[in-house]
Amino acid sequence: MRKPLIIALCVVSGFAVLQAQTPAWQPSPGYTQVPIWPGPVPDAQPVPGPEDAKTTGKDDTVAGKPYVWVKNVTRPTMTLYSPTGKNTGVAVVVFPGGGFEGLAIDLEGTEVCDWLTSKGITCVLLKYRAPSLPYDWHCDCRPHSGLTKSTLPLEDAQRTMGLLRSHAAEWHIDPHKIGVLGFSAGGYLVAEISTDFARRLYRPVDAADTESCRPDFAVAVYPGHLWIGGETYALNPNVPVTRQTPPTFLVQAEDDNVDGVNQSVAYYIALKKAGVPVEMHLYAQGGHAFGLRRSELPITRWPQLMETWLETIGITSE
Secondary structure, rough: OOOHHHHHHHHHHHHHHHHHHOOOOOOOOOOOOEOOOOOOOOOOOOOOOEEEEEEEOOOOOOEOOOEEEEEEEEEEEEEEEEOOOOOOOOOEEEOOOOOOOEOOOOHHHHHHHHHHHHOOOEEEEOOOOOOOOOEEOOOOOOOOOOOOOOOOHHHHEEEEEEEHOOOOOOOOOOOEEEEEEOOHHHHHHHHHHHHHHOOOOOOOOOOOHHHHOOOOEEEOOOOOOEEOOOOOEOOOOOOOOOOOOOOOOEEEEOOOOOOOOHHHHHHHHHHHHHHHOOEEEEEOOOOOOOOOOOOHHHHHHHHHHHHHHHHOOOOOOO
């Protein structure tokens, strides 16, 4: 009876070791991710296990290719991707999507940075906290936690914006041309930081937190959690749009069956009412989570429209 017990214990022990060795996400060689918090992470929350980065299987692909899914992020980092050619001085912080339960780190992260850097734009990929706990998005609150916003990701976004402005000269960035670009839940994070930038949600830790965390422009691609439902296009009250909300670019497909087109429509209407410059592109087909991956659908040409928009609002113009 002892031998099977020993074998069972060895199996359990081996499984525990494998869990402990689950790899955290790392950028490709030549790039380094840097923790955005110099000490303890504010408002730390428990997660089910260690950070885990896995490539999806053949049954979960986008444009015929798998993607990398990162979960249980507790130590947020940013990875700086410098322009590959002429530096325009523009910088974009990218928020991958994942329902605040994980991050599609390549599909809506590194692949976006490859495009931006080819256009002379510095890309900052934010691996923000996604605690893998469900949200009730009708009230935008985490059950039983007392959090009434996506507090942890927003803290990370605010901190990152301050870091970029405080290091602007060192990283060859124009501090007045720093924007944000997010997908799905990351698109909602774009709306949050576009409307909640006057105060930090955490206790300031250094000089970076004295810098403004307001984006100079914002791009939300198939954003979620903005429309509160019902027969009107009422906006989630946790994203109170004002005239100070930055110019915004919206992209969504009408056949998006995850978040739905009403998310972007509700935000567009609120921006227009507040007098905020906004450009929205709705496509008949595209679904959800298409990223920048090419397909036969017209929606895959949205990055070119965004490039034109950046010129139009004076961000990349000479």
